[in-house]
Amino acid sequence: MNMGKFTARQRQILMFLLGRKNGVTAAEIAAETSVSVRTVHRELDDMDRSLAGFGILLLRKSGTGIALRALDGGPPEEEQLAKVREELLSGKPADYSGDERKIMLLCDLLETEEPIKMFALAHSLKVTVATVSHDLDELESELNKLGLQLVRRRGYGVEIQGAEIQKRAAIVHAASNELTYSDLVGAPAIHENAGARRLLELIGKSDLLTVAECFWDMNWPWTEELSEGAYTGLLTALSVTVNRLRRGKTVTVAEFQSGAREELEQSLLNQAGDLARHLEKTFAISVTGEETAYIASLFQRAREDSPELAHLDLEVVDIIERLIDLIVERTGIPYQEDRSLRSGLLEHIRPALKRIREGARIRNPLLSAIRKDYEELFATVREAVDELAGDLQVPDEEIGFLVMHFGASAERLHQPGRNLRAILVCSSGLSSSRLLATRLAKEMPQIQVLGNASWYDAARLQEENYDLLISTIDLPLPGDRYVRLSPLLTREDRERLLSHIQQWTLQKRRPPETGEPLQKEGAMARLGTLNATLSEIHSLLQGFGLYELNNEGAGLGEIVTEALELVNGAESASGGKLIADIPAVAERLLERERLATQMIPGTALALFHTRSPYIRARALSLFRLKSPLALDSEGEAKVILLMLAPQELSKESLEVLSEISALLLNSQLVSLLESGTDAEIRNYLAAELLSFFENNG
The missing domain is CATH 3.40.930.10 (Mannitol-specific EII; Chain A)
Structure with missing residues (x-):
């Protein structure tokens, strides 16, 4: 049986069901796939017969929800579901979604220097020329914002014209909108989204972690101050640079005229030169003076994109104060007393506003679960945000992130003692990590959360300084080094965590007599931090x-x-x-x-x-x-x-x-x-x- 007969939407529904052991409602599937409940039921009806060929039953039962189960008399259920997943990831869909097509068009046009005929684009995407033309209309306005021009002429074809710097910026921009941290740095896997697969190739995913190692070999103090978003953007841009240079696509002298080079700090130019030489040796490429200046400009932008002293925007201060007041008024919970909530919202809301105002695509894979577990709080936060937002349209995905902050704050009120040391790694940096921390404190009090780490810090943490590394995303680490959980800490997550603790954590922990010097070293380091803070x-x-x-x-x-x-x-x-x-x-x-x-x-x-x-x-x-x-x-x-x-x-x-x-x-x-x-x-x-x-x- 070939998974290619499933449409892109049906594949999305199947991936969602495969990730949930217990039943889910049609409403949850609808929220996940951004369609109506009626459409979900129609798609499920179409999928029934095809799934039977895999020995899979699409179970729809009142009270328990929708789930995938093995047909009686067939192979074990886990084996059958694993086969479906494998086929789903390796096969090609019968059609691509509009978002997938636009990303694939962008990648094709950026990768070639020659015009591509409309017929060839339509044939590769298995759609009509009219559909490609419509997709290009939407893509054109996005490219114009990035300083690029989409040229379409009868008999000539289609191409993207503009400076190499702008083309690289377009790739990085697409990556920031379409890819998650797990996509970028997780273990290599076949991605279910064809557009994302294509984009990862254009970025040079296979070399991204090697680029990161080259960057950290420089050991510059300012790199420690970069925000997670700024660092990820910089790393992506550097990986794109290496990949483009390998294909002979270089920054020209003209792109750094008109004083552009003079605006760069000399220290950054010197550091860019050091990194350029390291990249030349590692990847066997040639990095020109213009490319070095371009790398310096990436450094400068990353430093500017990282938060200032206060991580403070006065508009954000006002929004946070009013948002907390409104939710306190509606719930009676004294959120204004929670310092961690305020600092978390300060970190989250500024980039959230930027995403919303720029019309960036916002994804929250936990949205359906958040709605289910925090139904009342979700409605309350939605009402408060609507009152504050005015004409600004705030999607449910962002509301979900805010709910995680307030949910974590509510649960922080009762935190018991613990004794296993854990570090948390989360893609959103704060909201999901804080929710997971409070869930752990409430349901597994033996775990002491020492703090949060970004995905790129996690790979360099000394193992003796913690017992558990818990992540909500895939990490570039061996499977025994960390355990991946949902921020909502479901029943399956608790079982997975306990299994990891038994199988790996407790086996690795040293007896007290050998562990004592390391504990003393950790205590001395902690005392140093406390002394520095107090001073x-x-x-x-x-x-x-x-x-x-x-x-x-x-x-x-x-x-x-x-x-x-x-x-x-x-x-x-x-x-x-x-x-x-x-x-x-x-x-x-x-x-x-x-x-x-x-x-x-x-x-x-x-x-x-x-x-x-x-x-x-x-x-x-x-x-x-x-x-x-x-x-x-x-x-x-x-x-x-x-x-x-x-x-x-x-x-x-x-x-x-x-x-x-x-x-x-x-x-x-x-x-x-x-x-x-x-x-x-x-x-x-x-x-x-x-x-x-x-x-x-």
Whole structure:
């Protein structure tokens, strides 16, 4: 029996059913496949006879749901289901979905330098020329946004025209929308989505982890500060670069004219050169000076895409404050007391807004399960978001992620003791990991979650520093090194986790007498971290400065410059200048204001913050203006909080500064900043940061 007779939608339904041992409802399948319940039932009717040829029964029973079962008298059920899955992954669908076709068209057109005839494209996709033409219409608008032109002429064919840099950007953009972390870094597997398979080939999936090793061999301090999203984007772009160079597709001199090279930091150009030489040796390719400049530009963009000091966007601060208030009002649960919820939402909502506004495709494979397990909370969050969003259309997939944050927060209220040390790795970084952590604490209290790690950190963790590595995605590690679970921790997940603990974890754990030195090493490292964090808090508050600023008749540029000079003067009096280049730092602060207002919504407070290589040490200063300063159409700033830090910043410093920013959600602190004394502000910050230290210790 050939799986090719199933349509793309039917294959999607089968993959969903194969992943669920217990029955699911037609509504859950409909939500997963984005069709109506009626369509699901029609597709199931069409699939019945074909599945019988595999010895599989499509069981539909009221009360238990829809499930796949082996026919009586046939081979064992697990064997039959495994055969179906194998056939499903290796076969070709009778048709491709619209999304699959567009990705395959994009890959075909980017891979060739010659025009392709419409007939040839239609033949390869097994559709009509009219269908291809419609797909190209949709693809054209997306390509235009990326600076590329789709050329279609009768008798000539179809091609994508534009600079090589833009073509690479189009591949990376498609990867960020269509592929998950598991797709990129998990163990090689046949992907059920033909478009994703094609895209992975274009990226150079087989070389991606080797590229990552070359990158980490450089051992640059700034790479530790990259967010997971920025790092993954950079790694994907580097892998695309290697793959394109192998095919003879290079960046030209013209693409780095008009001052583009001069805008790059010399230190980044030097580092790009080091990596280029390493890539040349590893992959037997030639990397030109223009390619080196391009790599440097990737470094610069990745650093800019990583969060600033505070991981803070003032619009996000306002959204979070109002969202939490609305859900507290509707549920009566004191979510406003949960510091972890606020920090998690700060991390999540800014990139979520970016995805929604750009119209990026958003996937949440847990959506149906979240709806089922958190039905009431899902409805509550949806109502609150709809009230806040205005004309912005927020899809259910994003609501599902928010529900995970609030669900984890609700369950965090009762956390018992534990004794097995675990590290969590999750694709969303925060929402799924926090939900999984609280589920584990509630249902398996013997497990102590030490913290979260990104997928690329997980591969470099020292095994002696943890007992369990738990991931919600595939990792580039042997199967015995980690266990993959759902963030919802289903019954099957608990069984899988217990089996992993028995089979691998307990076997690997050393007896207490041999493990004691390693435990002591871990304890010493932890003490070092705690000491660094406490020292950072004490030092930052000791250096806190409160200034009265006479700004009558002065513009924002003059005010910012004077503020920086006051801070520099105070530092000079204590032994050295804080800022090496005041105009450069002032311009960076002003640029941030030009991009978006720095006003805290509903207050007279503005937060100006930045990191720069021209700043010697971190500093926190408050300036009260003699004359209110209009920064946006909704209010005037009477107080400016200035937060400065060097480009290279320790993890402890970043966490403390981020926590101070999160505290700006608290109206009591804002009130103190607007009118409190120096001592009152210091004492309030000291109390809150001490609480932060104790909770994270």
